Amino acid sequence: MPNLRARLLEAIRDAYPKNFERLDPSKALGENVFDEPKPHPNAVLNLFVQQKVRSALPMAYYMAARRGLDSLMDTRLPTSATLSGQTLRSAMRGLMALREMELKETHRIVFAASNRVGCSSTDCPSRYPGGPLDTEIIGAHQRTFDRITGSAVAGTRILQVLSAGEFAEDTESKFCGVCVEKMLAAHGGVRRKAWVALPEVFCLGG
Secondary structure, three states: OHHHHHHHHHHHHHHOOOOHHHOOOOOOOHHHHOOOOOOOHHHHHHHHHHHOOHHHHHHHHHHHHOOOHHHHOOOOOOHHHOOOHHHHHHHHHHHHHHHHHHHHHHHHHHHOOOOOOOOOOOOOOOOOOOOOOOHHHHHHHHHHHHHHHHOOOOOOOOOOOOOHHHOOOOOOOOOOHHHHHHHHHHHHHHHHHHHHHHHHHOOOOO
């Protein structure tokens, strides 16, 4: 049994990494490491809490919280996926903190694109002259912001790697390639910031 547990923990460490550098979206993350039928992330979180798999808890909390409050508090789930009061409070607290960070940082990335030096296109929404913004420019920024944050619904996807298309999907007011690359790089910094904050926002200590 100790050998079996060690092998299982090794698989868990890959799916619920402790270090940001190991957070590889191309690999099976979270409950995807389990066989079918996939367990609900709440059930996985309960298991790790009960078994004191501390290295996997930050990611497990995130995987459960990213689906939003309805998923965390779903009364139709089996007992194994029903969170205790303390775990639920920690998950809700973390979700609210991550969602606030997601909205604030995404707004900064998208709207601070204004007057960005190095744009490759004069039509890029980032290259507008001084003075009041026109409706088209405001709309381009707002649509990009909504596309990134709105898709999270009541949850969060702050650790998800975004695609260039999410910043340049508009057919009318597209951000140029230079600006898109800068926004993607900035979001990479946000992902790292969120990762570092996981233990604190989910009340896990250092």
